[in-house]
Amino acid sequence: MSVTISDSVKNILEQIGEDPSREGLIKTPARVEKAYHFLTRGYKMDINKVLNNALFEENCEEMVLVRNIEFYSLCEHHLLPFYGKCHVAYLPKGKIIGLSKIPRIVDIFARRLQVQERMTRQIAETLDDILKPYGVAVIAESRHLCMMMRGVEKQNSFVTSSTMVGAFKEERATRLELLSLLQTKID
Numbered sequence: 001m002s003v004t005i006s007d008s009v010k011n012i013l014e015q016i017g018e019d020p021s022r023e024g025l026i027k028t029p030a031r032v033e034k035a036y037h038f039l040t041r042g043y044k045m046d047i048n049k050v051l052n053n054a055l056f057e058e059n060c061e062e063m064v065l066v067r068n069i070e071f072y073s074l075c076e077h078h079l080l081p082f083y084g085k086c087h088v089a090y091l092p093k094g095k096i097i098g099l100s101k102i103p104r105i106v107d108i109f110a111r112r113l114q115v116q117e118r119m120t121r122q123i124a125e126t127l128d129d130i131l132k133p134y135g136v137a138v139i140a141e142s143r144h145l146c147m148m149m150r151g152v153e154k155q156n157s158f159v160t161s162s163t164m165v166g167a168f169k170e171e172r173a174t175r176l177e178l179l180s181l182l183q184t185k186i187d
């Protein structure tokens, strides 16, 4: 008989000196199991289903930028959350993607055990693969609870990671255009 997440959580509760049978904890193992399935649902998300054919031929070569996409992930070293914002840009080459699909692609890779650097790379590579654009840029800024609650206990540090592909990597002007767009304030 295989051990369920719920059994394992019950074991953790015992190991930290708690009583899993007390009223407040009785349903905790089952709740945590449910929460873990939700927090790691990216493993089961299928990119093609997420896209649902929302790719369109379009004669547009201007930069598309989706800013401030919230994400919540779990660090693979401590299973503690890291969360923040992600900015995704691409330079279309005859093909665009439905805008609502970009946050969903972020979710596919955020909702699993991650390191932030890999997450940004996977998002960028996926868009590069689907759209074959001139370039893709993904920048993520986040707070890591494993740094804030334990270890170095630094509450105010942000971790920024970025992946640049194609024109964003090779052309300084494109990169600068992105950086200036990221700084634009919208009232």
Ligand SMILES: [Zn+2]
Binding pocket: 075, 076, 077, 078, 079, 080, 144, 146, 147
């Ligand atoms: Zn960690």
